[in-house]
Amino acid sequence: MHHLEAPGPARPLLDAVVVGEALIDVVSSPEGTVEYPGGSPANVAYGLGRLGVQTGLLTALGDDEHGAAIERHLHSAGVTLLPGSYSLDRTASATATLAPDGSASYDFDISWALEPVAPAYIPKVLHTGSIATFLAPGADAVKSILQQCRHECTITYDPNIRPALLGSHAEAKSIFEDLVHLTDVVKLSDEDAHWLYPRKKLEDTAKHLLGLGAGLAVITQGSQGSLLATAAAQLNVPSVKSRVADTIGAGDSYMAALILGLLTRGTDGFAPAVLEQLGRTASMAAAITVRRAGAKPPTLKELRTELQPAF
Helix, strand or coil, rough: EECCCCCCCCCCCCCCCEEECCCEEEECCCEEEEEEEECEEEEEEEEHHHCCCCCCEEEECCCHHHHHHHHHHHHHHEEEEEEEEEEEECCCEECCCCCCCCCCEEEEECCCCCCCCEEEECEEEEEEEEHHHHHHHHHHHHHHHHHHHCCCCCCCCCCCHHHHHHCCHHHHHHHHHHHHCCCEEEEEEEEHHHHCCCCCCCHHHHHHHCCCCCCCEEEEEEHHHHHCCCCCEEEECCCCCCCCCCCCCHHHHHHHHHHHHHHHHHCCCCCCHHHHHHHHHHHHHHHHHCCCCCCCCCHHHHHHHHHHHCC
């Protein structure tokens, strides 16, 4: 059994811990094939590190060249790879095929297993999501971590739905909703929302998530902006116009900047002004990311520079 984090003289306390898959994105386009470290949770961890947040990632890698590449990538952003993260025979991969508009479709070669974890240290924010919350046997370990940390920190969740890797719609929806009640903030893309709740309007889906126990529901809509909803307020935040190289990692950059906002929002909770700043900051992070090929989120300096005219 491993610990989420064991603070000591050589290791700073972590503000955020991310639990979930890390893999190699093999990106195929008319220009050729390029490999990038990826996986939604790993991208969020990397994005947080780039934003100056002390971050750890608990994942499952193979002791191979791809695993080493992912670890180097994370370390370059100051992210700590937590004990127990080398547990697979080989590191997972996803082949992303780019369409002319920059959007990506994926084929996966992945297995997901996580050793039992006892949280010796509770961070300020615990984030999870994507394949790691659905794929057995590791999904049960992820749920156990959320259960152990519930009420001890802010828990954020982005399911990042990948239909090709899920069972039936009913099964996936049940797994998702079982986790929502363990979380404080849930982020969906509009594609996630329409897949999970095809008969609901986005506003109604946000209300449904709040009814399941989330304190804040966020639904991103690409160029149409994002919806942020609490029990007391519902706000639509416009997107930031940007030229698009590709959309890889945009949602994860949004998520990382949203977590940064949660860590720095002060004592005003989810007041409308706080929701607007959370949404605008996260939208700017996504806009910066789509300008660049691959999942390359902004640094804190880049984000602050872009936001300066607005704030």
